[in-house]
Amino acid sequence: MKKTLTSRQLKKEKAIVIGGGIAGLLTARVLSDHYEEVMIVERDELPQEPSIRPGTPQSFHPHRILSRGNMIMERFFPGYVDDLLNKGAPSTQNEKIILFTPYGSLEMVTPEKIASSSRALLEWTFRKRVQKISNVRFLSKLEVIGLQTSDNQSQVTGVHIKERSGQKQERTVAVDLVVDTSGRFSKIIKWLEAMELEVPQPERLKVSLGYSTRYYHVPPHVKEKWGGVISEAQPTKGIGTGMLGYIEENMAQTLLFSAGGVHYPSTNPEEYEKELQTLATPIIAEVVKELEPIGAPRGYRTPESVRQHFEQMEDWPSGLLVLGDALCNFDPIYGQGMTLAAIEAEMLDICLSEQRHTPQPNFERKVLQRMQEAIEPAWWLSSIADLRWKGVEHVGAEPLKGVSFAQKYIDLYVKQAVKRANEKNDxxxxxxxxxxxxxxxxxxxxxxxxxxxMLLTGAETLEEKQLLAELGNIDQKQIQERLNELIPSFSLAVDEKA
Ligand SMILES: Cc1cc2nc3c(=O)[nH]c(=O)nc-3n(C[C@H](O)[C@H](O)[C@H](O)COP(=O)(O)OP(=O)(O)OC[C@H]3O[C@@H](n4cnc5c(N)ncnc54)[C@H](O)[C@@H]3O)c2cc1C
Incomplete structure (x- = not known):
């Protein structure tokens, strides 16, 4: 018999979160409202100061928070932005950003107050908050090496953990809910297969992407003169993305990005400076001449982004959930990962509240189904953008909907949006x-x-003709119907905000 969470049990039980990254901390924060005891098992030693841990090497690279992520993070950790600002992170509010699109440049002033910090400082800030929650405990320098299950393997009943130093002793912790947030390199597939479960093939975006990031000291006059700079990629010309942004301790980060696997941004300091000049705008190369480099650039490469489809498993065990990068990881250039971790944590909160009031069978599988709805827009948007690069391929049971149409539509939209902003100040x-x-x-x-x-001006430009060709031979009344066929509905994706 599968055990399902009930309202009576929810307040009493123990939950364990595997991994103390951003997804793990947000998840523990949510679980602390619903479970009597919450444990976070993290294989790294918890740093005393903000620093890059071995378990999260990506922390070296810039980590942007998207608007939606910021809203949710403020809800779970009220005042976290002020905490970061007090630690020296610059605010994005009223910051001038110059954006170079393939259709011209745009100066934007961001209205939102989001702190622009290193990922290490953000994680440290969240961890400090979670450490203050009385029913949450951190178990550090311990690695989860497997799942404990019921005899018939239909239920996860705990985790097997191993010390990472000393005697390397192993023990089992029995809990009522295990949430895997152990990131991109999660062992969840191995653990599910050990339970003799057939795991569906994930969707893969074979993206072959490369990053290279460098840090600089920023003299005060430079920040006054230059705000952030984003130079968008022009994949058909083989031009990558470049970014310049400011973080705490008067530091700037620059990054170079490309996808498709033909060229990876260099980590050699001289070549890196040269590559900055080959972006769509030479501005970043100009600005860094006024900055003082801190060390050499550091790279990051990954062959693919992966979206698991555990929700398809009818025999998904009770007592187990997966969130964050372990469930779906994205091309990081679009800055979606932490925001998705926040959206998923919020979704979990909603599901746990509903379950408390109206207990339903197969709770965990239903949560995974709703996570997919939350993931859909981010996965779709980043995939259609990456599929502009030669060599990038989507592999999945279903083809990705509306790629060619959406690419042409977004091109036309951005072209007009830039024009309107610059020419009409709108x-x-x-x-x-x-x-x-x-x-x-x-x-x-x-x-x-x-x-x-509105986009179709009747000017019969090449872009408009190509977009109309994607729609096929239809009349005005059929447009929405045709769009419904072409584009996912995203019907449940954004409407569950608090
Ligand atoms: C180069 C790069 C740049 C990025 N830039 C951005 C950005 O700009 N904006 C953004 O939102 N996102 C960005 N991301 C994505 C972001 O890092 C993640 O999506 C986000 O941090 C959520 O990750 P997570 O918590 O699921 O996993 P992670 O942050 O990877 O954390 C997993 C944790 O689990 C621990 N762990 C792993 N296995 C075990 C185990 N068996 N037992 C115990 N502990 C374990 C690890 O030590 C680690 O602490 C970027 C990613 C990369 C690679």
Whole structure:
């Protein structure tokens, strides 16, 4: 008999979170409202100061928080932005950002107050908050090496853990819920297979992406002169993305990115400086001449982004959930990972509250189904963007919907949004686009019949003709219907905000 969480049990039971990264900390924060005792098992030693841990090497690279992520993080950790600002992280509010799109440049002033910090400082800030929650305990320098299950393997009943130093002793901790947030290199597939479960093939975006990041000291006059810079990729020309942003301790981070596996950004300091000059704008290369480099650039490469589809498993065990990068990881250039961790944590909170009031069977599988709805816009948006690079391929049981149409639509949209912002001083269209990429607005708010009619000026430009060709031979009344066929509905993706 599968055991399902009931309202009576929820307040009493123990939960364990595997991994103390961003997803783990947000998850523990949520679970602390629903479980009597919450443990976070982290294989690293917890640093006393913000620092890059061996378990999260990606912390070296810039970590942006999207608008939606910031809203949720403020909800779970009220005042966390002020904590970061007090630690010296600059605020994005009223910061001038120059954005270079393939259709011209745009100067934006960000209205939102988001702290621009290193990932290490952000994680440290969250951890300090979680450490103050009385029913949460950290078990550090311990690695989860397997799951304990019921005899018939239909239920996860605990985790097997091993010390990472000293005697390397092993023990088992019995709990009522295990949440795996152990990141991109999670062993969850191995553990599920050990339970003789058949795991469906995940969706894969074979992206072959490369990052290279360098740090600099920033003299005060430079920050006054230059805000952040984003130089968007132009994949058809083989031009990568470049970014310049400021973080705590008067430091700047620059990054170079490309996908498709033909060229990876260099980590050699001289070559790196040269590559900055080959971006769509030479501005970042100009600014760094006024900065003092801190060490050499450091790279990051990954062959693919992976979206698991555990929700398809009818025999998914009770007592087990998976969140964060372990469930779905993204091309980091779009800055979605931590925001998705926040969205999933919020979704878990909603599901646990509903379960307390109206207990349902197969709770865990239903949670995984709803996580997919939350993941869909981010996965779709980043995939259609990456599929512009030659060599990038989507592999999945179902093809990704509307790729070619959406690419052409977004091109036309951005072109007009930039024009309108610059020529008419009206940034509304661009802000809508920004909010879609910030996962606040559903892609359907941008891609719909009325916006399409606005985009089609009748000028019969090549872009408009190509977009119309994607729609096929239809009349005006059929446009929305055709869009419904082409584009995912995203119907449940954005409407569960608190
Ligand atoms: C180069 C790069 C740049 C990125 N930039 C951004 C960005 O700009 N914005 C953004 O939102 N996201 C970004 N991301 C993604 C972001 O890092 C993650 O999506 C986010 O931190 C959520 O990760 P997580 O908590 O699921 O996993 P992680 O942060 O990887 O944490 C997993 C944790 O689990 C621990 N662990 C692993 N296995 C075990 C085990 N068996 N037992 C115990 N502990 C274990 C690890 O030590 C680690 O602490 C970037 C990622 C990369 C690679």
């Amino acid at each position: 940034p509304t269209m661009f802000l809508q686009y920004f909010m879609m990429n910030g996962l606040v607005l559903s892609p359907r708010e941008i891609i719909n019949a009325s916006t399409l009619n």
